Amino acid sequence: MRKILKYGAAVALPGLLLFSCGERDAAPTSEVVAARVSHVTEDPTDAAWKNVPAFRADLILQDLVEPRLLVPSTASVEVRAMTDGSWIAFRLAWSDSTADDLPGSARFSDACAVQFPAATGPDLPAPQMGEADRAVEIAYWRASWQASVNGRPDEIRSLYPNAHPDHYPFEATSLAPGSEVAREAELRYAPARALENPMEGPRERAVEDLVADGPGTLRSAAEKRATGSGVRTEIGWAVVIARPAPAGFADRGRGTIAFAVWDGARDETGSRKMRTGWVSLVLRETP
Amino acid sequence: MARVRNWQIGREMSYWYPESRPKKQFAAVFDINKCIACQTCTLACKTTWTSGKGQEYMLWNNVESKPYGFYPLAWDVRLLEALGRQTWEGRTYAGRTIFEAAPAGERALGWRPDDLDYASPNVGEDDCAGMIENGADLSVPHAAWFYYLARICNHCTYPACLASCPRGSIYKRPEDGIVLVDQSRCRGYRECVKACPYKKVFYNPMTGTSEKCIACFPKIETGEQPQCFVSCIGKIRMAGWISAPEAAREENPIDYLVHMRRIALPLFPQLGLESNVYYIPPVHVPLPFLEQMFGPGAGAAVETYRAAASDSDLAGLLCLFGSSPRVMPRWKRSGSFVLGLDEDGREIVRVPLREPVHVRAAFDAARGVARTNVP
Numbered sequence: 317m318r319k320i321l322k323y324g325a326a327v328a329l330p331g332l333l334l335f336s337c338g339e340r341d342a343a344p345t346s347e348v349v350a351a352r353v354s355h356v357t358e359d360p361t362d363a364a365w366k367n368v369p370a371f372r373a374d375l376i377l378q379d380l381v382e383p384r385l386l387v388p389s390t391a392s393v394e395v396r397a398m399t400d401g402s403w404i405a406f407r408l409a410w411s412d413s414t415a416d417d418l419p420g421s422a423r424f425s426d427a428c429a430v431q432f433p434a435a436t437g438p439d440l441p442a443p444q445m446g447e448a449d450r451a452v453e454i455a456y457w458r459a460s461w462q463a464s465v466n467g468r469p470d471e472i473r474s475l476y477p478n479a480h481p482d483h484y485p486f487e488a489t490s491l492a493p494g495s496e497v498a499r500e501a502e503l504r505y506a507p508a509r510a511l512e513n514p515m516e517g518p519r520e521r522a523v524e525d526l527v528a529d530g531p532g533t534l535r536s537a538a539e540k541r542a543t544g545s546g547v548r549t550e551i552g553w554a555v556v557i558a559r560p561a562p563a564g565f566a567d568r569g570r571g572t573i574a575f576a577v578w579d580g581a582r583d584e585t586g587s588r589k590m591r592t593g594w595v596s597l598v599l600r601e602t603p
Numbered sequence: 604m605a606r607v608r609n610w611q612i613g614r615e616m617s618y619w620y621p622e623s624r625p626k627k628q629f630a631a632v633f634d635i636n637k638c639i640a641c642q643t644c645t646l647a648c649k650t651t652w653t654s655g656k657g658q659e660y661m662l663w664n665n666v667e668s669k670p671y672g673f674y675p676l677a678w679d680v681r682l683l684e685a686l687g688r689q690t691w692e693g694r695t696y697a698g699r700t701i702f703e704a705a706p707a708g709e710r711a712l713g714w715r716p717d718d719l720d721y722a723s724p725n726v727g728e729d730d731c732a733g734m735i736e737n738g739a740d741l742s743v744p745h746a747a748w749f750y751y752l753a754r755i756c757n758h759c760t761y762p763a764c765l766a767s768c769p770r771g772s773i774y775k776r777p778e779d780g781i782v783l784v785d786q787s788r789c790r791g792y793r794e795c796v797k798a799c800p801y802k803k804v805f806y807n808p809m810t811g812t813s814e815k816c817i818a819c820f821p822k823i824e825t826g827e828q829p830q831c832f833v834s835c836i837g838k839i840r841m842a843g844w845i846s847a848p849e850a851a852r853e854e855n856p857i858d859y860l861v862h863m864r865r866i867a868l869p870l871f872p873q874l875g876l877e878s879n880v881y882y883i884p885p886v887h888v889p890l891p892f893l894e895q896m897f898g899p900g901a902g903a904a905v906e907t908y909r910a911a912a913s914d915s916d917l918a919g920l921l922c923l924f925g926s927s928p929r930v931m932p933r934w935k936r937s938g939s940f941v942l943g944l945d946e947d948g949r950e951i952v953r954v955p956l957r958e959p960v961h962v963r964a965a966f967d968a969a970r971g972v973a974r975t976n977v978p
Contacts (some may be wrong), residue, residue, distance in 0.1 A: 318699035383769060383794055384708035390958040421796070422717045460811075472656050475808050476718075485654050505655025508810040515791045515811025532770050534790070583715070585793035587769050 330380075345371045348573055350397035350565075356400070356405040359552035360547050364518040368396040369600075375590035380444055381531040390577045393428070399599065401566040405544070405558035406430050409467050409577065412552035416580025417459035418475055419516045424580035425460040428546075428555050431574040432562050433525065443574045443593045444531060448496050448595075451529040454555045455542035456563035459580065462522040462546045470518045522546065523557055531587065571597040604702070607761060610848045611820040611898070612696035617703050618875075619710055619766035628780035629758050629818050630845035630857045630879040631832070632867040634924060635909070637839040640666045640751040642725075644831035644840075647851040648755075651830045652817070653952040657809025663816035664831040666753045668895045670892065672728030672756075675720035676820055678802040679871065685712060689873055700875025701763060701800055702765045711763045715797040721805075730847075736957060750885040753839065756816035757878030758782050763967060764815070767798035779844075780879065782816045789813055799875045810906065826930050836927025844932055854944075856920055856934045857881070859952075864917060868897035883908055919956050927952040 349369045357364050374392045377385050393410040408428050416426045433441050434451035441450035464470070472479045486501035487493070503510040509517060523544045525537035546555035565571045576591040578584040606615045620807070642772045648664035665674045672677065682701070689698025701712040729749060733885040758775075765773040772788040773795060784795070784804065789812040794806040796813055804815040819829035827833070828842040843857040851862035860867040860881065867881035884893045886905050892903035911917045919941035923934055929951050931943035938958075943952040967974050 379708065381769070382708060382710050383767070386708045419806075419811055420718050421721065421792075421793075421806045421808070421809075422715050461778070472659065472809065479659065481656075484656065485650075490924075502655065505653065505658060506807075506810050507814070508789065508812040512789040513787045513789070513812065514809075515789070516809060517811065535788075536772065547875070576882055586790065586794070 318434055321466050322431055327434055344370050345373065347598050348373075348395050348397050349559075349598055349600045350399045350404055352601045353398045355400050356403045356558055358405060358544050358556050358558050360407055360409075360545065360556045364398070365396050367515060368407075369399050370451065371395045371397075371595075373592045373595060375575070375577060375592060378444070378587055378589045378591050380476040381587055383587055385584060385590070387582070388590070389579045389582045390590045392575050393575055395575065395602075397597070399561050399566070402561060404565065405556055406573075407552040407554060407556050408577075409549065410552050412579055412581075414581045415459065415548050415553075417463040419474060422583070424578070424583050424585045425458050426580045427452050427456065427458040427578040427585075428553070428557070429456040429576045430557050431576070433572055436562065436564050436568075436571070440572060440594055441529075443591070445528040445534065447530050448601065449529065451510065451527050453537065454526040454534070455523055455529060455544070455559050456526055457523045457544055457546055457555050457557055459553070460516060461519050461524075464517065464519045465522045465545070468597065523559075525559070565597070569599040573597045609761065609875060609877045611877050612700070612875060613694045614696065616700050616761075616796040616875050616936060618761045619702065619740075623775075623777075624760065624847065625775060625777045625780035627761065627844045628846075628879055629823060629842070630780075630841060630881065631842045632752055632857060632860050632881045632883065632924075634681065634839045634921065635750055635752065635823065637924075638666065638751040638753055638881060639837050639838045640668065640729075643751060643834045643836055644667055647830040647834035648816075651819070653806075653814075655809070657807040658805075658814070659723070661805045661807065661814065662724060663788075663803070663805075663814075664753070665724060665756045666751050667725065668729040669752050669896075670749065672725065672749075672752075674724045675716040675802050676723070677720070679800075679896075680714070681714055682800050682874070685714065686874075691873070691894075694873075696754065696873050696897055698873055700767065700873065701798075702761075703868045705801040709798075710794075711798040712856050713767070713800065715793060716802060745889070748888055750888060752882075753831075754801065754803070754870075755829075755880060756782065756818070757801055757876065757880045758816075758818055759879060760877035761875065763798040763800060763874075763876055764795035764803045764804045766857050767794040768792075769794060772821070776820075779818075779820070779823060781820050781823065782815070783812055783817055783820070784815055786810075786812055786814070800876065800887055801878070823930070827928055828930055831927075833928045835925055841924045842930055843879075844930075854933045854935065856923065856931060856943075859920060859934075864907055865900050866904045866911075866917070868900050868904055871896060872898040889957060915956060919954075922954045923952070943956070 348371045351368045354366050372392050373395050396407040431452050431454045434453050441447050446452035486498050490496040496550050523542045525542045527537045528534045542559035544557040562571050572594045574592050576589045578589045604617040605621040607618045609616050644664050653661045667674050704712040764833050774787045791811040793806050804813050806813050832840040832842050845857045848862050851858040867883050869878045884897050884901050888904050919936040923943050932946050935943035940953050
């Protein structure tokens with residue numbers, strides 16, 4: 317069994333213990349508190365996070381829609397948030413004893429996501445990916461994408477170090493390396509890349525903007541805005557996902573958010589995930 | 604779950620979506636008795652479609668030796684074991700399909716192969732004998748027999764891959780029944796890889812999406828047979844269109860072999876997918892094994908095939924296999940010839956039931972040379 321660590325209370329102990337201790341029980345905040353800052357950071361190791369209160373989001377099984385997850389895995393995710401009024405960043409930290417960032421036939425990547433209602437208002441969409449006419453916006457981070465952003469070469473040997481492919485037709489000696497003809501030939505054997513649906517491969521961002529209006533409807537958002545990065549910690553992952561703050565959040569001071577975590581080692585992917593329902597998100601002006 | 608009609612198991616069954624048959628259904632007949640496992644089909648497919656990065660061990664078409672060959676490893680026996688012992692009552696399946704046996708939280712009973720399960724296609728699978736002078740190299744508790752099983756996607760009427768995809772990224776084309784993964788929509792969840800009992804959907808770790816046999820649809824759309832069909836030097840394959848049993852037409856070669864003569868049988872019909880690649884079973888294999896793999900019609904199919912030499916229509920149609928790169932939706936026999944026809948009845952190819960035999964003297968007196976054994 318994995319040890320679920322509980323962090324100290326960020327409000328009471330700003331700057332202390334937050335990234336090294338973990339055994340300490342603390343009164344968690346009852347909602348996600350986004351601290352007002354002059355600028356948000358995308359770095360999960362930034363010391364600024366120490367001054368931000370922590371919220372422990374307990375995770376529940378996605379056991380409503382097939383394919384379902386029926387065995388609980390990640391129990392909770394610690395969430396910290398900051399906003400400069402226009403952008404909002406979340407630092408998600410959770411316990412995961414294995415770093416799963418290599419794609420493979422039966423290898424799945426660790427991942428996490430934040431979700432907002434697409435429209436503000438009291439009538440919230442279903443937290444399970446929204447519903448018809450009531451969409452949700454999702455920013456999704458994946459460990460394998462982070463590895464790519466961090467410089468892992470786009471080569472089969474990155475995934476299988478002992479691989480020894482004898483020949484690819486697009487690397488024939490008659491084709492100049494990197495030439496347009498060679499690139500076109502390579503794309504013929506990589507239809508997802510040709511269709512600009514690179515679910516793996518070279519990436520500039522480890523985070524993807526998505527929208528959904530019900531289970532099974534997840535699709536790319538019109539605009540690519542979200543960004544962020546993730547690092548391994550002593551106990552698991554710490555990931556920052558940053559994106560524009562939901563419309564009106566800075567004025568109203570309130571919003572709604574949900575979280576999800578996938579443990580690749582347990583074959584979690586897609587709808588097989590640990591998730592939350594809607595959680596309140598409040599703006600706290602720093603004195 | 605909806606209730607749908609599956610003629611291959613002789614009853615209704617549960618499926619994730621309601622019955623929706625395409626206007627035409629791509630289908631094929633493979634004559635196992637003629638396959639020599641030369642793997643020309645495998646290479647034709649590989650060269651055409653899966654020579655990219657991340658596709659190194661991906662074989663949309665493969666040929667494996669039964670009973671001990673598998674690609675991926677143990678693909679069929681693992682599922683059969685999970686499904687457990689099931690029974691037929693005549694031509695009606697009394698057991699559970701993979702949809703009806705789906706565990707809680709799943710859309711179908713399935714399993715997902717590991718990377719290594721794909722890593723050794725054909726290696727060691729026909730090592731039942733060593734050097735001939737050493738006798739049998741492998742002792743098994745049954746008479747030694749084997750056969751080659753060529754496999755592609757079955758473009759099923761009730762695809763498990765399609766049913767299992769929570770995103771609807773897999774679709775069955777209404778115009779020809781070909782099952783495709785939408786590469787612009789797939790997110791690589793691999794539910795399809797897990798659910799397909801034939802393990803004919805593959806994950807590409809370099810693109811992060813799942814890929815599968817496309818029945819060479821660009822060729823099918825122009826009336827051509829797929830690459831693995833036209834490259835088959837054993838001429839074991841015929842591509843065409845299959846009708847529902849009640850609409851079967853004798854002039855349709857696939858209908859004739861599957862519905863009229865019942866000589867070509869689906870692969871593991873008990874799984875419930877109404878698969879559309881049909882096999883003429885090998886004539887030398889114990890019946891219980893054939894019935895497990897091809898259903899209760901296996902014995903009759905073998906008998907019909909054995910008698911084909913004295914059946915001009917059946918023998919004639921079998922002669923059409925591999926006779927033309929074009930799809931032959933119609934056929935007829937005319938005396939000692941069999942004709943492959945297009946939809947309008949125009950002749951595509953004409954094949955003699957028996958090839959003429961010419962015996963030439965070993966010495967060509969006119970040229971003063973000995974003839975060598977070449978065409």
